[in-house]
Amino acid sequence: MELLKQRIRADGLVKAGNVLKVDSFLNHQMDISLFCEIGQEFKRLFGDCGVTKILTIEASGIGIAAVTAQFFNVPVVFAKKSQSKNIDGEVFTSRVESFTHGRVYDIIVSKKFLLPDDRVLLIDDFLAKGSALEGLCKLVEDSGATLVGAGIVIEKGFQEGGALIRGRGVRVESLAIVESMDDKTGEILFRD
Amino acid sequence: MELLKQRIRADGLVKAGNVLKVDSFLNHQMDISLFCEIGQEFKRLFGDCGVTKILTIEASGIGIAAVTAQFFNVPVVFAKKSQSKNIDGEVFTSRVESFTHGRVYDIIVSKKFLLPDDRVLLIDDFLAKGSALEGLCKLVEDSGATLVGAGIVIEKGFQEGGALIRGRGVRVESLAIVESMDDKTGEILFRD
Numbered sequence: 490m491e492l493l494k495q496r497i498r499a500d501g502l503v504k505a506g507n508v509l510k511v512d513s514f515l516n517h518q519m520d521i522s523l524f525c526e527i528g529q530e531f532k533r534l535f536g537d538c539g540v541t542k543i544l545t546i547e548a549s550g551i552g553i554a555a556v557t558a559q560f561f562n563v564p565v566v567f568a569k570k571s572q573s574k575n576i577d578g579e580v581f582t583s584r585v586e587s588f589t590h591g592r593v594y595d596i597i598v599s600k601k602f603l604l605p606d607d608r609v610l611l612i613d614d615f616l617a618k619g620s621a622l623e624g625l626c627k628l629v630e631d632s633g634a635t636l637v638g639a640g641i642v643i644e645k646g647f648q649e650g651g652a653l654i655r656g657r658g659v660r661v662e663s664l665a666i667v668e669s670m671d672d673k674t675g676e677i678l679f680r681d
Numbered sequence: 682m683e684l685l686k687q688r689i690r691a692d693g694l695v696k697a698g699n700v701l702k703v704d705s706f707l708n709h710q711m712d713i714s715l716f717c718e719i720g721q722e723f724k725r726l727f728g729d730c731g732v733t734k735i736l737t738i739e740a741s742g743i744g745i746a747a748v749t750a751q752f753f754n755v756p757v758v759f760a761k762k763s764q765s766k767n768i769d770g771e772v773f774t775s776r777v778e779s780f781t782h783g784r785v786y787d788i789i790v791s792k793k794f795l796l797p798d799d800r801v802l803l804i805d806d807f808l809a810k811g812s813a814l815e816g817l818c819k820l821v822e823d824s825g826a827t828l829v830g831a832g833i834v835i836e837k838g839f840q841e842g843g844a845l846i847r848g849r850g851v852r853v854e855s856l857a858i859v860e861s862m863d864d865k866t867g868e869i870l871f872r873d
Contacts, residue, residue, distance in 0.1 A: 517759065517790075518757070521751055521755075524747065548759065548761070555747045559713055559748070564706075564713060569740070590763075599709055602705070
């Protein structure tokens, strides 16, 4: 998605430790006009898949998923990162390791919101080592729903997540795949 | 907002301990069509206030804020609940006590995204004891930006948050104010 790549080149910051900061438009401040373009692109890619539900994970996937869902006319469910007393009853759960935060946590979704006849599209902002996306895949598998695929805004192509998830037979569509980046020069190269 | 009250009556569940579960449409599974109606209502209420930015807090405020922002054509910033290594540089910070999760945490916003000439609308799903909203107000005050007001989806009118925040001179518009609720009968009464 050319508009997205341009925006990453213009406003993304490459930091040491394979960190790509896009917090000015994607995951802290959110450019909702850009999100509309992203949502329409996901609709173009997955619009004929009979999606009944979008599943994402808190926090930075929620805005993209919510805007995208308008184009599919389906609800969004977001997986929560820790059990709160507002979630009771039965939940699907999966363990996720966060590369960004350096910790392991459980993600949960109420069983009421993932049903065997659902056709689920996963949406997330980043795909790097793939742990969060793998956790979401497992929640869908456990529910018996059909996993249509995963729509990712930015994939770090030099990390293993993309190969890991595609290797499981999941269709992954990333709107921008970073092939390499250099925190000395700030240069970002995209796969094409 | 009558549509919202109807939905709360139909799908909200009253639980012991003043808990109103609306996780089937508001804060776990999200009904994006309803969010569009909510966003338009916030636009009707705050559309003439020159809003330049919407500020919310992760996680359940983000979806509502993102959909609402489309009607204002402004970016959303969401306050984060803990420092991650993707946030560097200077941040505004505030301490919040969570009624739902029974703990105290810091919320932070990068100083880059709240500027003195911003006119900020706060958006959140719930107003109960008011700690989260008070924390957001403090972030705006610290930034020197103008606080236009707060748009809340559901206010628990029998708790002190509404009076606390309005008592600070902040315009609070809640789309549904629960006057009382009964976990024995499931009855929910709205303020009118």
